[in-house]
Amino acid sequence: MALRKFQTTFILVAVFAALLAFVYFFEKDREVKDEADLTEETFDVINIDKDQVKEITFEQPDKKTRVVKEGEGWKIVEPITYQARAGKIDETLDTINELEATQEIPAGDLAEYGLDKPIIKITLLMQDDSQSEILLGDKNLQETSLYVKTSTADTIYLTNTLIETKLKLDEEVLKED
Numbered sequence: 001m002a003l004r005k006f007q008t009t010f011i012l013v014a015v016f017a018a019l020l021a022f023v024y025f026f027e028k029d030r031e032v033k034d035e036a037d038l039t040e041e042t043f044d045v046i047n048i049d050k051d052q053v054k055e056i057t058f059e060q061p062d063k064k065t066r067v068v069k070e071g072e073g074w075k076i077v078e079p080i081t082y083q084a085r086a087g088k089i090d091e092t093l094d095t096i097n098e099l100e101a102t103q104e105i106p107a108g109d110l111a112e113y114g115l116d117k118p119i120i121k122i123t124l125l126m127q128d129d130s131q132s133e134i135l136l137g138d139k140n141l142q143e144t145s146l147y148v149k150t151s152t153a154d155t156i157y158l159t160n161t162l163i164e165t166k167l168k169l170d171e172e173v174l175k176e177d
Helices: 007-027 086-097
Strands: 053-060 063-070 073-078 082-084 100-106 120-126 131-139 146-150 155-159
Touching: 053 086, 073 086, 082 086
Parallel strands: none
Antiparallel strands: 053 063, 053 120, 063 073, 073 082, 100 155, 120 131, 131 146, 146 155
16 A cells, blocks of 8 residues: 555656656767857858949849949939939948858859849949949748849858848939938
């Protein structure tokens, strides 16, 4: 009778001992990752010297805006001619330069990533007359990142942010008041 009284307690102690043994023998050698190891690896998408940019063209499906450097400032030359806000252009060039990706994908079918008909195409003309293009395509399935292709690499990048709103520039945004 006394044995029946403590049967549940013995079973619980045995289960606890088995779990303790499992943790001791199987989990003790498991590598614990630092928080630094858990961060995603990032890649620079494009690296430009913004002081060397002399012209920028922003093309969206329904509009095209072109700005040209004039001395220390910028001027909109297409679709209208108007003085541009230099601070907004500098901010945009910083955004382009700071663009990072979390994944590199070998260039393949651009249509698969929305890069055959990009939401924005940015063309940078440099002082030495070299040219770089940046294509912004579709969002990923979780709608947290954006596919980007540059003319400087045979790679498609998955960015770590949604930057298309920062780069949707037209003459209304760029016009100096």
